[in-house]
Amino acid sequence: MEEYIRELEELDKKYFIHPTSPIQQQQTDGPGFIFVKGEGIYLEDIRGKRVIDGMSSLWNVNIGHGRKEIGKVAMEQMTQLAFNSCFSTYSNEPAIRLAAKLAEIAPGDLSATFFTSGGSESNDTAYKLARHYWILKGLPGKKKIITRTRSYHGVAMGATSATGLKPFRDFTNSLAPDFYYVDNFSPVTLRELIEKEGAETIAAFVAEPVQGAGGVHIAPEQYFNEIREICDENHILFITDEVITGFGRTGTYFGIEHYGVVPDMMCFAKGVTSGYAQLGGVMMSRKMHQDFIELSTGTLLHGYTYSGHAMACSVALKNLEIIERENLIENAKQMGIEMLAGFKQLQSKHSIIGEVRALGLMGAIEIVKNQKTNEHFSAPLAPLIVSEAAKRGLVIRAVVFDDQDKIVFAPPLTINKEEIEQMMTILSDAFLAVEAAQNLTV
Structure with missing residues (x-):
């Protein structure tokens, strides 16, 4: 057995580059x-x-781990239809049912979902859709994204650029442009930045209801109410990153529900499948969705191969059933x-x-x-x-x-x-x- 374990450890050192891990420690100590x-x-x-x-x-x-009914649902869906492209309006029942279920449980009028494969993709998608939204509205100058210190939004290029933890941004020498940061719990600094940059240049403000990877920072009671007001006053979209806080983590379905505020867009991933399959997404309000429908004239030129993945969506539906049933x-x-x-x-x-x-x-x-x-x-x-x-x-x-x-x-x-x-x-x-x-x- 020890020889078998040592073989795996050596293979790990030689071939597996671990995410968010000390690369030299991996080589000296092997997998933890x-x-x-x-x-x-x-x-x-x-x-x-x-x-x-x-x-x-x-x-x-x-x-929790080891849910056999999730494995059964995944197997049944994979043997029937594991995947089909959802480009060109093609669809599948699990994706349709999940989008409808999300509309039922999401805060306020969040009602339409664009599916991704995970949190970083969800955040990148939200920024891209927010900027496209203002193009459709005839305001292409509204492209800046404001986030907060101690925030974490992922490691794709846009998500890295939005992340308020400087070491993540320092990891690369070429960040995406037009990202700005304000103090994590200060509406005043948001107002000051809007005044400095001009509301006509700002597309969206992005925030986690509770900052997770940045240290579990819980917002003051009235913070998000003030943020919602500032965004409304300045015609800036308010996006919540619920990748960590969604699907029951904070004692409500979504973290923002603690504050009685409804965002214009909401990013999710992680708990939607409890890690049993890779899935994420972005929800938008009914008004935003309707504007996209009425103002778009061609193809929505954004999509991932696995957007609306049938097996992953089927797993998510069963996961949500378990969360509610138990x-x-x-x-x-x-x-x-x-x-x-x-x-x-x-x-x-x-x-x-x-x-x-x-x-x-x-x-x-x-x-x-x-x-x-x-x-x-x-x-x-x-x-x-x-x-x-x-x-x-x-x-x-x-x-x-x-x-x-x-x-x-x-x-x-x-x-x-x-x-x-x-x-x-x-x-x-x-x-x-x-x-x-x-x-x-x-």
Whole structure:
């Protein structure tokens, strides 16, 4: 068995370039885990080690791992019709049914969907459609896209350019033009930028209801109401990026519902299939869709090979059925309360824990040198805590961008109170190990 594992590890080093991973570490250490099985909130690696998937893998396995009925639906659809092109108005029933279902569950009058293969494609599509919309409206000068600091919108060229985390933009030396950034929770800075650039040059403002990869930053209660007003006053489209926050993650179907605001366009992916198939999309309001219909004179020259993929859409429909049948959105709300309570208990026991927060099953723990001043350590401790947690059976994630030092969490929506408590026990032990290694006072 060990020889078999070593062979896989060497093949991994030689042939597999891992996404968002330290490339040199991959060559020296090999894969951190080689997972072979998933069940509920747990993953099992090739050596039989079982760990809690405290991140739903990549914020997306909302219904948990190992759902046999999803596999059955996928097999049935693949044997009947796995894929057909949806170009030239060709269609298939799963794509039609899913688009109709999304119109039923989406906020407000969001009603028409353009399908993609994932979140980056969804965001790129939204920017492109927003700019085309203003061309159709006879205002081609409205092309600038405004996003926020600490935002993450993906790694395609437009999505990278929109991302407010500078290291992602620094990765390339040729960003897409006409992207601008404002402070993540300051409507004032948005107003100032609009005044400076001119509303007649701005196509859209883009925001995650809760900033995910940037550190789980939860907006103040009235923030999005002010943003909606500013966008309306200046004839700027408001786009929400629900790639992480959609499909129950925050305790509502979509994150923006916490704020009682309806966007003009909404990007989604991840939780729409809970990771069982690659799928994303962009929804637009009824008014926008009608304008596209009435003002377009030719072909909509945008599309992906797998837009409206029959098998992926079939998986999404079953995934949404499970979310509703098992009342997972309410469970996310209630277990989010339990998770936050657990964070607060840890905070009282460990002096290096600063602010803790959660909205539904999306949470963060700040690591600080001093709880009163929120001063950070000179070198981040979050990666060390994440490593110690993994040794003890919990997979979570560190965020150290923009001088942050924190751990973020997004367990499957199926998690229960006992499993939350198990997470907290592992976390506490991980903190104790790091505190001891760093000679810190507990």
